[in-house]
Amino acid sequence: MARKAMLIDITRCIGCGLCRDACKEQNGLPAGEETKLNANAYTVVQDYGHDVYVRRLCMHCEVPTCVSVCPVGAFTKTADGPVLYEESKCIGCRYCMQACPYQVPTYTWDQTEPRVRKCIFCHSRLAQGLPTACAEACPTGATIFGDREELIAEAQRRLREEPEKYVDHIYGLTEAGGSSVFFLSAIPFEQLGFPGNLPKHPLPLLTWNALSKIPDIVAVGGTALYGLWWIINRRDEVGRLHAKLKEMEDRKE
Amino acid sequence: MKKLLGQLTFWRAVLVMLLGLGLYATYVRFTQGLGAATNLSDQFPWGLWIGFDILCGVGLAAGGFTLCAIVYIFNIQAYKAVIRPAVLTAFLGYLLVIFALLYDLGRPERIWHAIVMWNPSSVMFEVAWCVMLYTTVLALEFSPILFEKLGWERPLRIVRAITVPLVIVGVLLSTLHQSSLGSLYLIVPEKLHPLWYSSLLPVFFFVSAIGAGCAMVIFESFMSSRAFKREIEMPQLAQLGRVLVVILMIYTVMKLQDLADRRAWVHVVTPTLEAMLYWAEMGLGVLLPMILLARPHVRRHPTGLFCSALLVVLGFVLNRMNVSITGMEAWARAGYFPSWMEIAVTMMIVALGITAFALAARHLPVFSPTAREEKTTMTESPHLAWAE
Numbered sequence: 001m002a003r004k005a006m007l008i009d010i011t012r013c014i015g016c017g018l019c020r021d022a023c024k025e026q027n028g029l030p031a032g033e034e035t036k037l038n039a040n041a042y043t044v045v046q047d048y049g050h051d052v053y054v055r056r057l058c059m060h061c062e063v064p065t066c067v068s069v070c071p072v073g074a075f076t077k078t079a080d081g082p083v084l085y086e087e088s089k090c091i092g093c094r095y096c097m098q099a100c101p102y103q104v105p106t107y108t109w110d111q112t113e114p115r116v117r118k119c120i121f122c123h124s125r126l127a128q129g130l131p132t133a134c135a136e137a138c139p140t141g142a143t144i145f146g147d148r149e150e151l152i153a154e155a156q157r158r159l160r161e162e163p164e165k166y167v168d169h170i171y172g173l174t175e176a177g178g179s180s181v182f183f184l185s186a187i188p189f190e191q192l193g194f195p196g197n198l199p200k201h202p203l204p205l206l207t208w209n210a211l212s213k214i215p216d217i218v219a220v221g222g223t224a225l226y227g228l229w230w231i232i233n234r235r236d237e238v239g240r241l242h243a244k245l246k247e248m249e250d251r252k253e
Numbered sequence: 254m255k256k257l258l259g260q261l262t263f264w265r266a267v268l269v270m271l272l273g274l275g276l277y278a279t280y281v282r283f284t285q286g287l288g289a290a291t292n293l294s295d296q297f298p299w300g301l302w303i304g305f306d307i308l309c310g311v312g313l314a315a316g317g318f319t320l321c322a323i324v325y326i327f328n329i330q331a332y333k334a335v336i337r338p339a340v341l342t343a344f345l346g347y348l349l350v351i352f353a354l355l356y357d358l359g360r361p362e363r364i365w366h367a368i369v370m371w372n373p374s375s376v377m378f379e380v381a382w383c384v385m386l387y388t389t390v391l392a393l394e395f396s397p398i399l400f401e402k403l404g405w406e407r408p409l410r411i412v413r414a415i416t417v418p419l420v421i422v423g424v425l426l427s428t429l430h431q432s433s434l435g436s437l438y439l440i441v442p443e444k445l446h447p448l449w450y451s452s453l454l455p456v457f458f459f460v461s462a463i464g465a466g467c468a469m470v471i472f473e474s475f476m477s478s479r480a481f482k483r484e485i486e487m488p489q490l491a492q493l494g495r496v497l498v499v500i501l502m503i504y505t506v507m508k509l510q511d512l513a514d515r516r517a518w519v520h521v522v523t524p525t526l527e528a529m530l531y532w533a534e535m536g537l538g539v540l541l542p543m544i545l546l547a548r549p550h551v552r553r554h555p556t557g558l559f560c561s562a563l564l565v566v567l568g569f570v571l572n573r574m575n576v577s578i579t580g581m582e583a584w585a586r587a588g589y590f591p592s593w594m595e596i597a598v599t600m601m602i603v604a605l606g607i608t609a610f611a612l613a614a615r616h617l618p619v620f621s622p623t624a625r626e627e628k629t630t631m632t633e634s635p636h637l638a639w640a641e
Contacts, residue, residue, distance in 0.1 A: 038295060065440060071377035072363075072370035091366050092359020095377050097298040099440045103585075106295040107359070109288030114359040197443045207376050210436040210455050214379065218425055225421045229326045236328055 003180070004081045004126060005148035006135055007155055008055055010185040010192070011165060012142035015053035017045050022137035026122060039108045042119040043134055046193070054192050055143065057134075058083060058104045058119035059172055060180035063202030066096035066105060074116075081148065081180040082121035090115060101176050101198055121180070148180060155182055177202030268604055275601025278594035282356055290594045296587035301595045304577030306353035306602060308434055309570050310346050311384075312458070315466030317343025317391060318420075318427035325420040332493070334486045337398060337619045338477065339470045341610065344391040349606050351384065356598055376436045383430035390423040398617050431462040438576060446580040448520045448531045451511050454576075460507065461569055464500040467493050468542075468565035475559040477614055485555055494552040497565065501543040508535065527583070530575050538568010 017033065023043045024031055034041040036056075043057040064083045067075040074089040075096060085105075092114055097105045108114045122132040130136070131145035138144075144151070155170045171183040175198045183189070190196035282290035293300050316339040323332050355361040367381035393412060400409040412419075435458030438445055451457065471490050478485035512518055521528060542564040551557035582589060591599075613619055 036295075068372075068374045069377060069440060070372055071375045071381055072366040073372040074370075089363075089366060089370055090360060091363045092361075093357075093377055094298040094359065095375070095437070097295065101441075101443060103296065107287075107298065109293065109295075110286050111288075112284065112286045114286060195443055199442065203440050203442070204374060206439040206442060206452070207436055208374060209452070210433070210439055211374065211376060211379065214429060217428060221425050221428060222421060225322070225326055225424055229328075229417055229421070232326070232328045 002080070003148040004121070004145065005060075005151045005180040005182065006132060006143055006145050007151040007182045007184070008143050009158070010052065010054055010142070010183060010187075012140045013045070013053040013055065014140055014142070015045050015047055015051075016139065018137040018139060019055060019134035019143055020044055022133040023119070026125070026133035027120075037104060037106055037118075039106045039117040042117065048187075048192055052187060052192070054183075054185075055134075056104075057181065058121070059102050059175075060119075060121055061176060061202070062178040062180070063176075063204055065099045065101060065176070065203045068204035068207065069095045069099045071095070078123070080126060082123045082126065084120055084123060085116055085118065087115045099203070101195055101203060151182060155184055158184060174200045176200075268608065271597070271600050271604040274597040275604075278597040278601075279356070281594055282598070287359060290592065290598075292589055292592045292595065294587055294589070296585045297581070297589040299577060299581075300589055301578070301591035301599055302353055302357040304574050305570070305599055306357070307350055308573040308577055310350040310353065311434060312431065312462040312465050312569060312573060313469050313566065314343040314346030314350075315427065315431060315462035316470040317346075317394070317466070318424050319463050319466045320470060321394065321420045322424050325417055326424070331489050334489055335470050335474055335493070338473050338614070339466070340391065340394050341398070341613055341619055342469060342473060344388075344395045345606055345609050345613075347384065347388045347391055349602050351388065352605075353598075353602055376433050376439070379433050380430065380437070383426050383433065387423065387426040387430060390419060390426060393419055394423065398613075398619060402617050427462075428459060432456065432459040434458050435576075441581075444581055444584040445576065446520070446527050446583060447515070447517050448527055449576045449580040451515060453507065453511050456507065457504070457511075460500065460504045461572060464497060464504060464565055465569035467497050467500065468562040468569070471497075471558060471562035472566060473610070475555060475562070477620060480611070481614065481620060483620060487553065487555065487558075490558060491552045494546045494558050494561065497562070498543055498546045501539055501546075501565070505535075505539055505543065508539075527575075527579065530571065530579055534568055534571040534575055538564055538571055542568070 020033075020041065020043055021031070023029070024041070027042060029040045029042070032040060034044050035046050037044055043055055046054045046056060048054060060081055060083045061077075064075065064077050066085075067077050067083060070090075071093060072089045072091055074086045076084050076086070078084060094107060094116075096116060097103075097107060105116045105118045107116055122130070122134075125132060135143045135145035144154075146154075152170070152173065155173075159166050159168060159170070166184055166186055167188055169185075169189065171185070171189050171194055172179040172181050175195075177200070183194070185192060278290055287293060291300060291302075320332055320336045320339040323329050324336050355364065358364060367378060368385070372378050393415075396412050397409055400406075400412070432455035435454035435456070438450070438454055439452065442450055471493060474485055474490055477483070512521065521531060542561040545551045545557065545561040545564075551561065578589065
């Protein structure tokens with residue numbers, strides 16, 4: 001299956017909230033008009049004034065931080081794009097929430113058996129060849145669904161054809177190694193609450209740099225410690241034997 | 254401390270009060286969930302329990318592996334007198350860290366998942382395995398104290414025979430684990446304040462843990478010498494104070510070099526809350542005790558030594574809290590401050606730790622003369638037995 005993605009053109013969004021409602025229906029979440037992601041809202045629409053509305057949802061990164069940090073592998077990145085969460089594995093350490101650069105995963109804090117909640121890219125719909133519920137519900141085409149490469153080409157086309165309309169940036173193309181959700185905007189992304197200081201490389205590289213040194217530390221460290229012990233204690237042993245020998249000789253004389 | 258537990262009703266009352274508040278918070282936590290008991294939120298998912306109970310708990314236990322390495326690997330037998338309390342602290346520290354983790358994990362009953370569900374790319378996975386393995390090592394390192402008390406000769410001989418490999422494994426696991434607590438934060442370059450975020454975080458965590466571990470040994474020896482009215486091991490502890498100076502110097506040089514490499518000086522001199530806390534951490538917790546301990550008359554005076562060690566411990570705690578909480582606050586804009594129940598659980602855990610240490614010190618040969626006598630037999634390495 002070709003990798004799927006979504007393109008969200010902020011200039012076309014009218015803030016109707018149909019994407020949010022469709023998402024709630026699709027995922028069986030209680031109705032509500034949240035403006036912040038929480039355990040009951042996998043996507044929200046935020047009003048920035050002057051008819052600027054910004055959707056929030058999981059970016060479904062190419063090299064997802066959550067997948068990398070989860071100690072029990074409760075997160076997986078599927079071949080067609082979605083990042084999924086397996087509730088039955090989760091131990092509730094919340095490292096995924098701590099580590100996500102977009103602050104997406106949320107938690108059912110009020111439950112005694114809490115779980116992480118986030119957009120799952122309508123994975124079951126994708127399997128049936130359908131677009132995500134939010135893209136299907138969007139009346140203005142602000143959110144469109146399709147093959148990842150085609151959507152990138154479409155975003156580039158829009159930037160090329162109407163350069164005066166957009167800031168020259170496809171958000172999500174290179175951020176933290178890229179994602180499966182892209183944004184176009186007329187206003188600089190930092191002003192719309194998008195993290196502006198993300199590196200171009202995937203964040204898991206940072207921890208992998210440290211983790212990959214573990215075998216070396218164990219092998220070299222273990223050998224060095226054993227060698228040190230061997231040299232130092234042997235010296236001590238020999239010293240004691242010498243002292244004993246000398247003592248015995250002294251006694252003979 | 255015998256006094257505290259046995260006679261002084263004031264400290265008993267404090268203990269009972271802390272236990273009461275802690276148990277109430279425990280009840281709320283496990284019947285109503287994390288949301289009801291803590292001030293954690295989607296914006297601020299890690300708070301006091303990770304920052305203090307886990308990060309500080311593990312770091313302050315670092316005296317165990319440090320002294321084991323000094324005595325068994327480097328064969329500096331003078332420190333033998335303080336090795337047992339250090340191992341006891343480490344063992345209790347790790348047990349309490351696991352205990353605290355059960356509060357913080359959303360699904361504590363699944364804590365065993367990390368044994369069967371692997372994700373080697375996760376720092377947390379490494380932390381989980383190090384905690385499991387190192388707690389086992391510590392239990393074995395602690396076991397002679399128990400076997401001696403019980404008079405079990407055979408298990409005692411077996412454990413003593415494997416002391417050196419055990420110590421080597423322990424040092425390796427500690428090195429990995431202390432540093433990996435720093436590695437946890439490598440993944441949040443855009444969130445953690447530049448005063449603390451550095452690719453050297455794992456190294457800083459490791460070096461500062463060694464310093465804090467040594468300081469804790471001094472701290473405990475001082476406290477227990479007063480509580481049990483026993484003579485304090487001043488020559489060894491003063492020496493340890495000297496070791497501490499060197500560690501603090503290495504740490505300072507590395508921190509300065511790191512600031513220079515990252516061109517982060519500007520954050521140090523900009524008057525922000527973060528900069529103030531950074532100065533408190535480095536000035537009071539590193540530079541001041543370093544200067545104090547470098548002076549022989551401070552180092553050789555019990556009170557001077559104790560106060561300097563206390564500064565190091567406090568500076569260490571402040572550093573871990575800065576990395577885990579204050580350094581993350583600005584980015585998260587969550588205004589997190591722990592709830593009284595989070596604080597109550599933490600205080601209860603600390604109180605339990607002190608009580609367990611006092612009980613062990615009173616009933617087991619931790620500081621007692623047997624520990625000293627045993628020192629002479631154990632200095633002989635097993636290989637030398639034939640030469641007797």
